[in-house]
Amino acid sequence: MQAEATYLKLSQQILEQYADLPLQRPLPSEHELGALFGVNRQTIRAALEELERRWLIRRVKGSGTFRTRRYEYRIGPDIAPSFTATVRASGGDPRTENAKPVTRPANASEREILGLPANAQVTVLERVRFIDGAAVSTATSVLPSARVPRLAAVIAPDDSLDAVLRRHYGYTPVRQWSQSRLASPPAQIAEVLRLRGRPPQILLRGLVSCSETGQKLEYVESFLRPDVFDVVTEVGKW
Amino acid sequence: MQAEATYLKLSQQILEQYADLPLQRPLPSEHELGALFGVNRQTIRAALEELERRWLIRRVKGSGTFRTRRYEYRIGPDIAPSFTATVRASGGDPRTENAKPVTRPANASEREILGLPANAQVTVLERVRFIDGAAVSTATSVLPSARVPRLAAVIAPDDSLDAVLRRHYGYTPVRQWSQSRLASPPAQIAEVLRLRGRPPQILLRGLVSCSETGQKLEYVESFLRPDVFDVVTEVGKW
DNA sequence: CAGTGGTCTAGACCACGCG
DNA sequence: GCGTGGTCTAGACCACTGG
Structure with missing residues (x-):
């Protein structure tokens, strides 16, 4: 030995x-x-x-x-994670930056997930989250354009998407399902997160629907830096 | 640049x-x-x-x-993961090795999780899982000794704990909750898994109870090598 | 025993951040 | 501009695996 x-x-x-x-x-x-x-x-x-x-x-x-310090981030059936609240509670300074939303035809997998017809359009919103000035996660939200008309004109670079859905469109968004795994991010996302190479990150996928009508509102894919977030995913009855 | x-x-x-x-x-x-x-x-x-x-x-x-190749390992409300079946289905050769169970007094956190009185005993079973001869995960199960009398005499080094609970003790074990996160393993576990240093691994925690009576049967902590397992944890309605 | 990856040294140049 | 960490070279010895 x-x-x-x-x-x-x-x-x-x-x-x-x-x-x-x-x-x-x-x-x-x-x-x-x-x-x-x-x-x-x-x-x-x-x-x-x-x-x-x-x-x-x-x-x-x-x-x-x-x-370093890591932020515990719990995901469970009855837990709606709020990035801003979690970070503030731990004394960090959170910030979110929205890119300008882009509207384009939905691809097959997006139509499948969101339950959309063949020629549907989707509006895609890219976001980057920062803590104390450092990029710590990205999120890509895909929404049926018909349900969020003129989103690009409505959302500001520092708005919360959840808040816009509630206040401007009058929805009550709820998380229908979430999924977490580890995956190597695309090169572009690795660059945004300022990683060296493409080390695996925590990949969160989720579907948000409208509480009252059950309409599917948003499919989101998010990469989180594991050195920043201690993501705990909980399954079952608690 | x-x-x-x-x-x-x-x-x-x-x-x-x-x-x-x-x-x-x-x-x-x-x-x-x-x-x-x-x-x-x-x-x-x-x-x-x-x-x-x-x-x-x-x-x-x-x-x-x-x-390398990774084995997809799904964990969700309605999914009971079976290591052996998953690996076999993908053409790998799985093997499990049980250490000899040890009986000792329960500590505070174990009593809390398993709902045991102050002076209860627990039986602890350490397991190592191999694929094609390489150690890929460890599991530590803590069971109330009163519910599994003489476990050490009953379980063989290559038995499945689930099977022993069913066949010998007549229980119908069901997973009550599971939790996944990333954590640096203790040095001893890092050694068993033949890691260099103590790189973070996937830590699975779970509670197994008896289907009929609801009695808590087993608390398990398991470290899985992320280079071997693509663990997908699913939350919500599917 | 030969060949593999693991560790360690000495030195060099560079891009980046901050003052 | 200076000090930081990031990259790269040249060379060495070692422990482990396999035939």
């Missing part, structure tokens, strides 16, 4: 040594840590990579290495 | 080049790939690490680098 590698022992030491560092304060630089522990910088990097894999630190080129 | 790094371009090239390689055949060695693409071995390693992060390849010391 082989002894534990240097970089794994170092990762444990670094973890303990800087456990109480404020979240805004950087750890010593990789060069400094190398000197401190008497090892090559690449060995320090291997140790930090282990901690980064475990979502305990985050490294930012040009700025430094920082401790 | 900076051009894409060499190792990321290489990872894409390698992916395309060896997309059709049989699962049992290794890719060329890191040294060979370095020579083929005219880059240093560490650059090849960075490319392979990217593919490993995305669970597209798996590297085995002493043997080589192989393409």
Whole structure:
């Protein structure tokens, strides 16, 4: 049996040594840590990579290495997750940015999911969510255009889609089903989330319908950074 | 804006080049790939690490680098996941290994979850699951000892716990609730799963009760390797 | 025993962020 | 402009797997 590698022992030491560092304060630089522990910088990097894999630190080129915190995000039959409320409650500064909605013909899978006829149009809304200025999740909502006429003219870049559905269109949106899994994001989304490469992210899919009529209102696909969100998906009776 | 790094371009090239390689055949060695693409071995390693992060390849010391396949594993209100059936259906060779059950006093959290009185005993069963000889998941089941007397004498190393509960004890076990999230496993479990370091795994928690009486039978915590299982957790009406 | 991937060193250049 | 982390090279030794 082989002894534990240097970089794994170092990762444990670094973890303990800087456990109480404020979240805004950087750890010593990789060069400094190398000197401190008497090892090559690449060995320090291997140790930090282990901690980064475990979502305990985050490294930012040009700025430094920082401790992280994850936001618990529960998804269950009776839980309607609110991004803004969750983050605010934990002392973070959340922000949502809507792109301009685009209207186009629905493809086969969208028609299937939303129960639309062959020539239906859908309106697609891309959103990016930020915490303290960093992009942490994307969401793509697909809505039947007939149910949200002139959405592009109605929604502002920082509006909540849920609020617009309620106030402007008079719907009562409820989550009909949700699904979570891990998946490698498309390159474009990886770029928005400022990932290196395309590491797997948490993929949430869901269908929102109207409480009164049962009409299908919105199909949403969302990628969440697992280093930021501790997503807990709950099934069954609680 | 900076051009894409060499190792990321290489990872894409390698992916395309060896997309059709049989699962049992290794890719060329890191040294060979370095020579083929005219880059240093560490650059090849960075490319392979990217593919490993995305669970597209798996590297085995002493043997080589192989393409991987993931098993879809659905968890939902009406779905009782069966490891053995799922894997067999996909052409894999599943095996389960039970450790010897241990009986000890229940701790506070176990009493809370299982609804047990202060001085109750629990019987704890550790299991490891293998596919084609590789450890892919662990499970720890905690059962009220009073409901499964002499479990240690009854269960064989390769028995299914579900089957023993049905046949020997006459229960009809049903899943009452399940929960999935990502978590760094304890060092001991990381070792069993042969992970390097302690990268986050899929943590499944669940409660099994008796269909007729509603008695709580089993609390289970399970770690699944995300490179092996594509766990899909479904919530809501389908 | 030969070949594999895992670890570690020494050094270099670069893009990025912040002041 | 300076210090940060990101990338890349060259070379070395090791533990593990398989025949």
